[in-house]
Amino acid sequence: MKLFRVAATALTGMSSLCAATTTSPQTTLDASRPVAHEAPNTVAAAFIPGLDDLMTMLIQPRHVKLYYAGMRKNWELAAFESRELNAALRRIGQAIPRYRDNGVDETVASMIAPAIGSIDAAIAAGDSKQFIKAYAELTSACNACHTYMEHPFLVMRVPEPDAKNSVYPDQDFSAGGSKP
Ligand code: HEC
Numbered sequence: 688m689k690l691f692r693v694a695a696t697a698l699t700g701m702s703s704l705c706a707a708t709t710t711s712p713q714t715t716l717d718a719s720r721p722v723a724h725e726a727p728n729t730v731a732a733a734f735i736p737g738l739d740d741l742m743t744m745l746i747q748p749r750h751v752k753l754y755y756a757g758m759r760k761n762w763e764l765a766a767f768e769s770r771e772l773n774a775a776l777r778r779i780g781q782a783i784p785r786y787r788d789n790g791v792d793e794t795v796a797s798m799i800a801p802a803i804g805s806i807d808a809a810i811a812a813g814d815s816k817q818f819i820k821a822y823a824e825l826t827s828a829c830n831a832c833h834t835y836m837e838h839p840f841l842v843m844r845v846p847e848p849d850a851k852n853s854v855y856p857d858q859d860f861s862a863g864g865s866k867p
Pocket of ligand 1: 737738739740742743746747750787791792795798799825826828829830832833836838841843
């Protein structure tokens with residue numbers, strides 16, 4: 688971002704912009720700030736997602752989908768979503784090993800892994816009651832980590848159980864699928 692700004696500034700000769708963006712954070716949203724198509728010779732900075740981005744992109748959707756698949760007793764899909772959730776958490780731990788002096792992998796292992804284990808046991812047994820209990824446990828574990836990592840205001844909850852199409856209206860969560 689810094690490189691881009693410096694290069695863009697050199698190109699357009701707007702040295703005052705550079706000074707403004709480094710001294711006042713508000714001006715970074717200013718409409719006068721150069722954008723990529725106005726500076727064709729600069730190389731766009733690679734997008735490096737932060738932990739919040741990865742949570743929103745990889746974890747939140749799986750958390751939701753796992754729920755709806757489980758509530759519709761589609762155990763095959765629920766097992767898949769649980770595996771995806773687990774694998775995504777592991778990949779996040781690799782991409783961002785430490786967050787504010789806390790090991791992400793260790794925290795996932797100690798706080799979330801047991802809850803995912805309970806989910807998997809419920810799925811394997813095809814037991815809805817057990818699934819609902821384990822899902823609540825998992826959701827509490829998400830919140831425990833948010834609190835532990837100084838974001839207690841990020842509160843996850845169990846979704847609405849009978850939302851007709853959930854928040855993913857393009858996916859059918861019932862086993863076998865139903866015709867459109
Ligand atoms: C290892 C600890 C940890 C675990 C486990 C964890 N989170 Fe997070 N999550 C965080 C941290 C820390 C942030 C804030 C990161 C930031 O601000 O860059 C975050 C951010 C989020 C956000 C972004 C909020 C927003 O509105 O942008 C969502 C959504 C989220 N988490 C969902 C979940 C869910 C669902 C689970 C459980 C399946 C979960 N998280 C498990 C640490 C964790």
